[in-house]
Amino acid sequence: MAKDGAGERVPRGRAALDGVLATGAGLGAGHLAALLAPGSSPVVAVATRAIDLTPGPVKDWAVSTFGTNDKAVLVVGAVLVTLSLGALVGLVARRSTGSALVGAAALIAVALVAAGANRARPPLWWVPGLAALLVGGWFLLALVNASRRATAPPVLEDPARRRWLGLALAAGGLGVLGGVFGQLARGTGEQAPVILPSRSMTPFPEGLEAQVPGINPFVTPASEFYRIDVVLDVPTIDTKTWRLSIEGMVDRPFSIGWDELLAMDAIERPVTLECVSNEVGGNLIGSARWLGVRTADLLNRAGVQEGADMVLSSSADGFSVSTPLPALLDGRDALVVYGMNGAPLPPKHGFPVRLLTPGLYGFVGATKWLTKMEVTTYAKKQAYWTVLGWADHGPIKPGSQIDVPKPGSHVPVGSVKVGGTAWAHGVGVGNVQVRVDRGPWADATLGPDAGLEYWRQWLWTWDAPRGDHELQVRVVDAHGTPQDEAVVGPFPNGASGLHTIHVQVS
Numbered sequence: 001m002a003k004d005g006a007g008e009r010v011p012r013g014r015a016a017l018d019g020v021l022a023t024g025a026g027l028g029a030g031h032l033a034a035l036l037a038p039g040s041s042p043v044v045a046v047a048t049r050a051i052d053l054t055p056g057p058v059k060d061w062a063v064s065t066f067g068t069n070d071k072a073v074l075v076v077g078a079v080l081v082t083l084s085l086g087a088l089v090g091l092v093a094r095r096s097t098g099s100a101l102v103g104a105a106a107l108i109a110v111a112l113v114a115a116g117a118n119r120a121r122p123p124l125w126w127v128p129g130l131a132a133l134l135v136g137g138w139f140l141l142a143l144v145n146a147s148r149r150a151t152a153p154p155v156l157e158d159p160a161r162r163r164w165l166g167l168a169l170a171a172g173g174l175g176v177l178g179g180v181f182g183q184l185a186r187g188t189g190e191q192a193p194v195i196l197p198s199r200s201m202t203p204f205p206e207g208l209e210a211q212v213p214g215i216n217p218f219v220t221p222a223s224e225f226y227r228i229d230v231v232l233d234v235p236t237i238d239t240k241t242w243r244l245s246i247e248g249m250v251d252r253p254f255s256i257g258w259d260e261l262l263a264m265d266a267i268e269r270p271v272t273l274e275c276v277s278n279e280v281g282g283n284l285i286g287s288a289r290w291l292g293v294r295t296a297d298l299l300n301r302a303g304v305q306e307g308a309d310m311v312l313s314s315s316a317d318g319f320s321v322s323t324p325l326p327a328l329l330d331g332r333d334a335l336v337v338y339g340m341n342g343a344p345l346p347p348k349h350g351f352p353v354r355l356l357t358p359g360l361y362g363f364v365g366a367t368k369w370l371t372k373m374e375v376t377t378y379a380k381k382q383a384y385w386t387v388l389g390w391a392d393h394g395p396i397k398p399g400s401q402i403d404v405p406k407p408g409s410h411v412p413v414g415s416v417k418v419g420g421t422a423w424a425h426g427v428g429v430g431n432v433q434v435r436v437d438r439g440p441w442a443d444a445t446l447g448p449d450a451g452l453e454y455w456r457q458w459l460w461t462w463d464a465p466r467g468d469h470e471l472q473v474r475v476v477d478a479h480g481t482p483q484d485e486a487v488v489g490p491f492p493n494g495a496s497g498l499h500t501i502h503v504q505v506s
Contacts (some may be wrong), residue, residue: 019090019140020087025178031044033130038235039232040124041233042082043082062074075232104133112126115129146163205449205450206448207457222346237316237369242257247374249375250303250305252301261338265294265297270290271356274423276361276363280401290335295336300329310378310381311328313370320367322381323360335356337353391492399499400483404417409504424452427478429478432473434462445459466505470500473498
């Protein structure tokens with residue numbers, strides 16, 4: 001690989017910037033090309049692979065730290081790291097353009113390997129990486145050449161500088177526009193208009209949110225429902241080609257399409273869903289009215305064989321969840337869901353269908369973009385999260401939280417409304433109790449009841465004295481058992497402990 005002596009005179013800052021601009025142009029081109037191969041954009045592919053390889057406790061830390069912004073933080077981090085490596089490539093190009101191109105190719109090779117390892121890679125998975133390599137390589141050569149000419153004798157200085165500036169603007173523009181327009185064109189997976197079976201909504205009680213501003217609404221709007229998954233690009237699935245297969249340890253394996261699924265008997269169930277990564281008092285929990293077909297109807301049609309104890313469900317992107325077979329057959333009305341709060345299931349929540357298992361954390365019972373249910377055993381198969389060290393069974397622990405007042409807030413002396421939500425799946429909420437400064441527990445007033453698998457709002461009026469005070473809440477289930485007070489983090493099977501806040505009364 002030849003060295004160019006003129007390149008020695010290129011300032012290090014300029015050389016690093018050349019690498020950053022060329023890398024940005026390549027990423028932009030790759031992101032645009034990913035319209036032909038969803039999920040294979042270099043940044044998305046590498047970030048997705050990073051998610052797959054991250055240990056369970058680290059994932060838990062990321063979710064607890066960044067919440068529903070975890071994906072944005074990951075993508076931004078991946079872009080910054082890639083651009084930093086691009087700066088190194090630019091510095092190498094000061095002495096050897098050939099070595100720099102080899103370095104750039106190595107970066108793209110990582111992205112290609114990540115795209116190729118995708119659990120459900122599309123046929124053209126290699127196109128975005130190739131586009132990034134060709135475009136990024138061309139800009140690297142052009143920028144390096146222009147920079148060298150700009151440091152040559154003065155007679156060439158002005159034209160070379162103008163050429164470098166034009167290339168820099170083009171590379172930067174492609175990087176930005178490729179990212180922005182690629183994402184806009186990709187959108188959020190919005191589906192074509194879908195008409196669900198005509199049915200009258202079951203009358204539902206009104207919540208306490210009108211009485212207690214700030215309390216979680218009784219029904220969480222779909223737009224505000226939390227989203228935690230490992231998908232960076234929301235899948236766009238056509239109901240005309242979508243099918244759900246029931247296979248494995250069954251007598252009569254079959255697959256079912258969209259129209260046939262809608263023609264089956266459907267039920268609507270109010271269910272509270274919680275992420276296993278939810279910290280005590282966290283916001284990774286929501287309650288909605290779900291419409292769908294009982295999993296028991298589908299599994300009974302297939303004929304489950306003796307010895308099976310688990311269903312491994314898979315999503316359109318190859319993600320898998322292991323659900324205890326009894327939870328799908330025991331009458332709790334586990335569903336293959338296609339409706340949420342009276343409307344079609346939104347894309348980011350699993351359109352066209354998702355699995356929903358009342359009483360289980362989402363990581364073992366709520367597969368989005370569902371395409372397959374394989375009846376098997378825990379001894380034979382492991383799901384995505386189980387491989388990473390999380391529990392293979394995940395019943396939602398009874399819990400409660402204070403929504404108002406907010407932690408650290410200032411409240412006036414006298415009558416103060418304290419309110420929140422509580423849940424005890426499978427048993428039901430018997431009572432909610434609040435205490436101040438570790439004093440005696442006081443009973444709160446419960447809000448409307450929508451069933452054993454749905455949260456209850458609660459309200460307590462506090463005669464607040466002046467000073468700094470600690471408030472705690474606990475739920476007591478319908479059998480008289482209070483929630484576990486032991487402080488435990490989310491990994492590997494859910495958090496426990498009392499939600500505790502501090503307020504100042506003045």
